[in-house]
Amino acid sequence: MTAVAGRRAAGFTWVRFGLLLLFVFVFLIPIYVLLVTSFKPLTEADPGQAWNLPQTWTTEAWRVAWEKLAPGLWNSVLLAVPGSLLSCALGSMNGYVLSKWRFPGADVLFTLFLFGMFIPYQGVMIPLVQLLVSIDELAGLQGVFYGGIPGLVLAHVVYGIPICTLIFRNYYVTIPDELIEASRVDGAGLLRAYWSVVLPVSGPAIAVVIIWQFTSLWNDFLFAVFLTGPQSWPTTVMLNNIAGAQATPYSQQMAAAILASVPTMLIYVLLGRFFMRGLMAGALKG
Numbered sequence: 001m002t003a004v005a006g007r008r009a010a011g012f013t014w015v016r017f018g019l020l021l022l023f024v025f026v027f028l029i030p031i032y033v034l035l036v037t038s039f040k041p042l043t044e045a046d047p048g049q050a051w052n053l054p055q056t057w058t059t060e061a062w063r064v065a066w067e068k069l070a071p072g073l074w075n076s077v078l079l080a081v082p083g084s085l086l087s088c089a090l091g092s093m094n095g096y097v098l099s100k101w102r103f104p105g106a107d108v109l110f111t112l113f114l115f116g117m118f119i120p121y122q123g124v125m126i127p128l129v130q131l132l133v134s135i136d137e138l139a140g141l142q143g144v145f146y147g148g149i150p151g152l153v154l155a156h157v158v159y160g161i162p163i164c165t166l167i168f169r170n171y172y173v174t175i176p177d178e179l180i181e182a183s184r185v186d187g188a189g190l191l192r193a194y195w196s197v198v199l200p201v202s203g204p205a206i207a208v209v210i211i212w213q214f215t216s217l218w219n220d221f222l223f224a225v226f227l228t229g230p231q232s233w234p235t236t237v238m239l240n241n242i243a244g245a246q247a248t249p250y251s252q253q254m255a256a257a258i259l260a261s262v263p264t265m266l267i268y269v270l271l272g273r274f275f276m277r278g279l280m281a282g283a284l285k286g
Contacts, residue, residue, distance in 0.1 A: 038062060038255035045250035061251035062259075065242070069256050072238030075149060076263070079234055080217040083153045083160075087213045088206055090157065091164025095205075096194050098165065099172040100180055110169065116162035121222050128155055129226060147229040155227060156217050164209050171205035172198060207274030214267050235260045 033050050038061050040054040045061075098110050132146035132154075145151035175198060183193040221236040228234070233241075239260050242253055 034254045040251045061255040065252050065256035072235040076234040078149050080214050083156045083217045084213040086157045087160040087164050088209045091168045094165040095168025099169045113162045204274045207271040
């Protein structure tokens with residue numbers, strides 16, 4: 001029976017391994033098409049030859065895609081980096097207060113925060129434009145908030161507060177209250193306990209929020225189209241505008257798509273090992 005059980009276990013292992021290889025193959029098919037098409041000249045970049053290797057290898061599509069995308073890539077960096085950091089800071093402080101400071105109405109306030117996750121972008125677009133225009137007029141600015149990157153950052157930070165608060169709040173629930181009480185006994189106030197006790201152990205939750213918000217901001221298209229002008233367009237809008245008048249430059253589009261996806265892939269590679277750990281924290285508590 002032991003030998004039979006061992007053979008069964010080995011058989012199941014090979015089946016799982018085969019399924020994983022199949023999934024990897026299916027997942028890599030679009031990436032293969034992207035890569036091989038990006039190295040084709042325009043004469044070969046045709047949907048009918050998508051699976052064929054280039055007869056003539058060229059990096060011309062990459063050069064053109066970089067020239068067209070470079071301003072948008074920099075605008076996306078100016079959008080995604082400060083937006084992610086601000087969302088992380090606000091979500092962390094909100095989550096700390098809602099998990100460790102049990103003031104009257106805390107649960108109601110947390111529920112109201114969560115309602116913000118279900119408001120569609122389209123439902124706030126017109127009021128948001130009016131708000132940003134009013135901020136520019138009151139501050140004596142022209143095209144800074146409405147039409148510029150700061151307004152887009154503000155929109156995403158405000159819209160990201162509910163999900164960031166939820167992630168940090170669920171994570172901080174798992175931190176023992178005794179640690180906070182011990183710091184209070186040692187003379188630490190609410191903010192000191194947060195800075196010295198809670199924040200140093202917040203790495204997994206910070207990684208989740210950075211990945212979530214960075215991806216959301218980098219891939220944003222709807223807010224970017226409505227709230228920014230041509231000088232402030234991020235990568236997604238510039239990528240959408242790579243199109244020919246008579247023929248579609250598939251090789252340039254494929255190269256541009258790869259360039260646009262590299263930053264988010266780097267974020268996942270650098271912080272991905274913390275993602276599931278931070279996302280699942282608090283799933284069984286609070």
